[in-house]
Amino acid sequence: MARVLINVPRTVRRGEVFEIRALIQHTMETGYRPDAGGEVVPRDIIRRFACAYNGEEVFAAELSPAVAANPFLVFTAVAAESGTLSFTWTGDNGFSQTETRPVAVE
């Protein structure tokens, strides 16, 4: 499992815009680089990131080979009720990882 750093406020006010940050450890190998022996290193990237709130997708991003290693995404959301944020990264070679964080609305 890749290491991740997720930053979400534990509590937010109803209707308030809050920031979500998600950083994941991944080489994001472009597929264009030759290795020491001159062979092209096969592409190995995260292709899609999605964030869902109580099961409903609220943010998604398509990632490309131009994205740096260990991609860091910052976005905002608004919550009407308490629930669970889930974060899913999917990519080459069957890469798939999901993390969840609770959010309490007061």
Add this chain to the structure above:
Amino acid sequence: MRGPERFLRRFGAGVAAAALGLSFVGADEARRTERRSGFDDMSRETQAMQRDDTANPGMLWVQEGEALWNRKEGTAARACAECHGDAAASMRGVAARHPAFDPATEQPIGLEGRINRCRQVHQGADAFAWESQDLLAVTVFVAHQSRGMPVAAEDPRLAPFRENGRRLFGERLGQLDLSCAQCHDDNAGKRLAGSVVPQGHPTGYPLYRLEWQGLGSLQRRLRNCMAGVRSEPHAYGSAALVELELFLMSRAGGMALEAPAVRP
């Protein structure tokens, strides 16, 4: 292109430009007056990335290192934590005084070497390879416990080794015939191609370099600078690199440790 190759090309071109553009001779007046961490020369965005533990990618390796700290390893099937307990207490200040005097060999031993010694002697495991993700992770986890503490690697028994490091720092090397001091003492604060020449302090290591897109050790950094002046870099773990580290630590005496720092 990513990685060291690009660095070399950029660095080499930069040096050529610098040799034309700024005069290295007689730059003595420009000698540094106050010490600055490489942090101080970074953009606001990169500084913010280092300061915020949820944005600093180096923290991914700190997490990894914590997992390794607690994992039973080797024929002894013992974890670092079984002998050293809570790293926040037992490893506090340890990185600030490494390279340290090693009574077994009566030589300086760097933090990576010290950790590998424990793996071999106390865990009955193979040493981690230099610059491997595992060694970087454990080292940065240990170094992180000293964040904010002043560098204090001043063991008097290491004086001859420190002096040797100082000598290496002042010695011209490579096809470009430049010494570390010519860049990091005489021309610190000026620009070499796109980058500010930092004073070259070792306070942030292991650190996340945006150009590396990963974590790297101080020795990797020093080897980069050596390759940059087109000299054959000393091998990882060699006496020369440990002595340079030792000198750099005393030169940075009292400055705050930053591991894991972020650098461009």
